[in-house]
Amino acid sequence: MRRTMRGLRHGTEQLVRFGVVQARCCAFAAALLAGIAASRLLPPLPVARYDLVLAYGVLLTLVARKAGWESRRDTAAIAVCHLLGLLFELVKVRMGSWSYPEEAITKVAGVPLYGGFMYAAVASYVCRSRRLMRLRFTRYRAAATTLVAAAVYLNFLTHHWIPDLRWPLALAMAAATAGTWVGFSVGTHRYRMPLAVAFVLIGFFLWVAENAATYAGAWSYPQQLTGWQPVPPAKFGAWSLLISVTFVLVEHLSSAGPERDTGRPEPDRRSPRVSDSFKTG
Template identity: 65%
Template sequence: MSAISFPVRQLLTFAWLETRCCAFAVALLAGVALSTVLPHLPVARYDLLVLYGVALTAVFRLRGWETGRDLAVIAVCHVVGLAFELVKVSLGSWTYPEPAVLKLAGVPLYGGFLYAAVGSYLCRAWHLLDLKLVRYRAGATTVVAAAIYVNFFSHHWLPDVRWPLAAALLAATAGTRVAFTVGPTRQSMPLALGFALIGFFLWLAENIATYLGAWRYPYQLHGWEPVSWEKIGAWALLISVTFVLVEWARRDRRNGVAEAV
């Protein structure tokens, strides 16, 4: 009996830790959901979500759930994500159809909080799961991640090389493992598998967000449809950009490896 109950306890502990890691993202999605049932207000829904995102950030900092360094890297994720949104929306990849005052070139400022939520997840995972990287090649992974970010823009005019870049990311992270603590035990998994799993859950979150009208793809403008499965791969690649930013912020400059707190 104990041989069965211990793995179950471990699984439940891991699920609870992951839920805590996702606290900002869950709270943000809850706010988006709540905004759909609010009565008509003189303030646009997208603008309310900007204020809500700022309030969430303040709460997490004041409660000590995120450190000052966490907040700085999350802010960078927000800016990087907002730049991504500005280009993609200008090219018609997706739209934010509702009006707003706090909107720049068709992108509401709350759009950056969607990427900040991913940064928050990784920062909290580093704290709560005591993450450490084994055989991590920072230089190679950073170069590939930067190329992946650029390709998400350049493929609109140049050949799309996401598959070669996916192969390059697998090569750069080959042998790299993420060690983490669950209860009394220390576990590990390949970094590439971690990217794939995060990509899947981001795809699920994207389905929920688009259903709630957080943004719309062109094929969703006349009625919601599930987000394409292909987006799982896109997210698995894009998460490498956020991971590189968070890992760099957490790295112990004395020995060149990402520290655990």
């Protein structure tokens, strides 16, 4: 009985620790979303809300860099994700997938420039997770994963004109990441899970965050223009695929590259200490 209680207490403590670390990983995204939500509460101003959010996003990026949340190359990786996100937004808004109904000076082809910060926030989460949770990858096939991730990104841009291949691509991603494990630290203990499962879990929480973002007025889907409605669950699957694009970009561009292993097992998760260090850049 005592052993069971100790195990239950340990599991609860680890879950709390995991939640705290995840909150730290989401610091940029949470601050961005809070700023967007707060902008809706402001009284009428001579400056458009979207323009204010852009200025806030730039300021938040500078603060994050100054505070040491990201290394210099992490910031570069996040900037690339921002630019790719803007390209994604330009195509999607033009095709009517969603819209930014308010006016702003900093809108280009219907897309406010702050739109790229949504994708930058996801990249920030990946970068901070790699550092704070000391991620290690076992049997990671970089070439195959990168190729499928690139196809995923292109498919989400081109499926308006050619057949949507997201289901075949989901199977291809499952095959590319089969046998790939991501090891992570919670306190002094090491755990691991399949990389594909990590993509699915992150996709789910991104879908939850998307519901919060659309409620806060970050953007609107067609069915939300007359009143907020939950984002369709199908977007959960889309995010589970798109997170692979961010992961691959950060893997290639971030200064704190994960340690790759072709077969060496992860440290025993019962080990009382984590002996390996993680380069923070």
